[in-house]
Amino acid sequence: MLPLPALIAIGVAGLALLLLLIIRFKMQAFYALILVSIVVGLAAGLPMTTIPATDGSPEQLGIIQAIIAGVGGTLGSVAVLVALGSMLGKIIELSGGAESLAGRFTSWLGPKRVGIALVIAAGILAIPVFFDAGFIILVPIIFAFAKVAGLNPIKFGLPVAGIMLAVHVAVPPHPGIVGGSTILGADIGWVTIFSLLVSIPLGALAYVTAKALNRREYAMIEATKEMFDNFGTDTPSANAGLRDGEKAPSAFTVLGLILLPLALIMMGTAVAPIFEKGTFWNSFLSMVGQPIFALMVAIAAAMFFLGVRRGWSAAKLGEVMESALPAAAVIILVTGAGGAFGRILTETGIGGAVAELLAGSGMPLMLAAFLISLIMRAAQGSATVAITTTAGLMLPAVAVLGLDPIHVSLVALAIGYGGLGLSHVNDSGFWVVTRYLGLSVKDGLRTWTPLTTVLGVAGFLLTWLIYGLIPVS
Numbered sequence: 001m002l003p004l005p006a007l008i009a010i011g012v013a014g015l016a017l018l019l020l021l022i023i024r025f026k027m028q029a030f031y032a033l034i035l036v037s038i039v040v041g042l043a044a045g046l047p048m049t050t051i052p053a054t055d056g057s058p059e060q061l062g063i064i065q066a067i068i069a070g071v072g073g074t075l076g077s078v079a080v081l082v083a084l085g086s087m088l089g090k091i092i093e094l095s096g097g098a099e100s101l102a103g104r105f106t107s108w109l110g111p112k113r114v115g116i117a118l119v120i121a122a123g124i125l126a127i128p129v130f131f132d133a134g135f136i137i138l139v140p141i142i143f144a145f146a147k148v149a150g151l152n153p154i155k156f157g158l159p160v161a162g163i164m165l166a167v168h169v170a171v172p173p174h175p176g177i178v179g180g181s182t183i184l185g186a187d188i189g190w191v192t193i194f195s196l197l198v199s200i201p202l203g204a205l206a207y208v209t210a211k212a213l214n215r216r217e218y219a220m221i222e223a224t225k226e227m228f229d230n231f232g233t234d235t236p237s238a239n240a241g242l243r244d245g246e247k248a249p250s251a252f253t254v255l256g257l258i259l260l261p262l263a264l265i266m267m268g269t270a271v272a273p274i275f276e277k278g279t280f281w282n283s284f285l286s287m288v289g290q291p292i293f294a295l296m297v298a299i300a301a302a303m304f305f306l307g308v309r310r311g312w313s314a315a316k317l318g319e320v321m322e323s324a325l326p327a328a329a330v331i332i333l334v335t336g337a338g339g340a341f342g343r344i345l346t347e348t349g350i351g352g353a354v355a356e357l358l359a360g361s362g363m364p365l366m367l368a369a370f371l372i373s374l375i376m377r378a379a380q381g382s383a384t385v386a387i388t389t390t391a392g393l394m395l396p397a398v399a400v401l402g403l404d405p406i407h408v409s410l411v412a413l414a415i416g417y418g419g420l421g422l423s424h425v426n427d428s429g430f431w432v433v434t435r436y437l438g439l440s441v442k443d444g445l446r447t448w449t450p451l452t453t454v455l456g457v458a459g460f461l462l463t464w465l466i467y468g469l470i471p472v473s
Helices: 004-024 029-043 063-094 097-109 111-125 131-149 154-170 175-184 188-213 222-229 251-274 280-288 291-310 314-323 325-348 350-361 365-380 383-401 405-418 428-437 441-469
Strands: none
Touching (some): 004 029, 004 325, 004 350, 004 365, 004 383, 029 063, 029 383, 063 097, 063 131, 063 251, 063 325, 097 111, 111 131, 111 154, 111 188, 131 154, 131 428, 154 188, 154 383, 154 428, 175 325, 188 405, 188 441, 222 428, 251 280, 325 383, 350 383, 428 441
16 A cells, blocks of 8 residues: 555545546536546556455455446445435426425415525425425525515525525435435434434524625626516416416425425434334334335325326326436436545545544544535535545545444534535536526625525534534444
C-alpha cells in the first residue's frame, strides 16, 4: 500500500478530476464517476484483474470487479426503493393529490395563514415526490394564492421550495439519502424516524427565514411575469390539472397513503425489537417494517384508492407507474456509480487514509461528514452525487469507530444535510425555483442560496445534537 500522504493526494486529485469533468466539461455524472473510479484505482495501485486468495493473503479485487461490486452492493436495495418511491409519487402526482392537500390545509388554517398551510402541505407531499416534480406541481397553486392575495409568488413559493428540498435530501425513499445510508450500512428505519423529526422544525425555519428574506421586493423576470399575469385569478380547486371529468382524491386519502409506509417502517424499527428475536411478532413486524415491503403496501393501496376506486383502468394505472421509471433510472444509475466510487476508495486504502487524517486532526466525525458533503454539493451541484460520494469517503472512519445502528444513521443524515446547503447556479433545482418564482440569478443567490444553507446547517446541528444526546451503545 502507498504511504498515507500519497493516498490522500490521490484521493484529493480524484475528487478534483470528478468535479472538473462534471462542472467544466459537463460530463454526465454516472459516466464521470465510473471513469474517475478507474483512474483512481490505477493511480493507487489496485490490480487490473482480481488476484485470488493465497495462503496468508486475502483475495484482492481488480479495478473493474471492485466497481461492479460497489454498484451491485449499493443498488441491491436502492434501485428497488427509488423505483417504488417514484411510482407512489407519480400516482399521487397525477391523481390531483397536491391540490387536495394544499386546499385542505388552507381551509383548516384560514386565508391569513396560507403560507403556513402551503409549507405544511409541501413538506408532506415532498416525502414521496421528487423535489423538481413536486415543486412544479405546486406552482399553479402558489400562483393562484399569490394572485388572490395580490403578492409576488416568491412570498409563498420560497418557503415551499425550501422545505421540499430539505425533505428531498434527508427523508427516504429519496435516492441520495437511501444511497448514502446503504453505503454506510445505516438502518433506513432510523434514518426515516430522525429525518422526519428534524424536518418538523426545519419547516418552521423555512417559513421564518423565507419571510425575513422576503422583506425586500424582488423584480420579477419578464418571462415569469408574463406567465403570472396570464394566470387565472380563481383560487385553486381540488380538480385543478385533472382531465376527463376526474375528481381529485380527498386530502385525508392522500395523507394516509403518504403516512402509511412511514408508519410501517417505524413499526419495524421501533416496535419489532420489543418482542424477542425469532418470535412470530418480531419476525412479522420486522418484515412489515422493511422499506421495500412498506412501499409495496402503500402502492397497492394507492392503486386502489387513487386508481381503481376513481375509475382508472388497469391500462392507465400501468402507464402512470411506467412513466415514473425513466426519471428514476438516471438517479438509480448515478447512485450506483457513487457506490462504485466509494468501493474504490475503500479498496485502495484512500478511505482508511482519510479516517486516519480525521483522527489525527481531531475534527469530529459528524462535522467532517457534513462539511465534505457541503463542499461536494457546492462544487458540482447534485445532492445525490454529494451524499453518495461523501458516504463512500466516510465509510472507513465509521467502520473504525464501530458505531451502533442509531449513530450510523445519524452520520448518514448529517451527510444528507450537507447536500442541502449552498444550492446555486450549478444545481438544476436552483433554476427550477428561480425561473418559476421569477427571480434573476442575482436575486436567486440572495434568497434561495441562503435559505438552503440555513436549512442545511440547522438540519445538521439538530442531527448532531441528537447524536450527542443518545448514548453510544
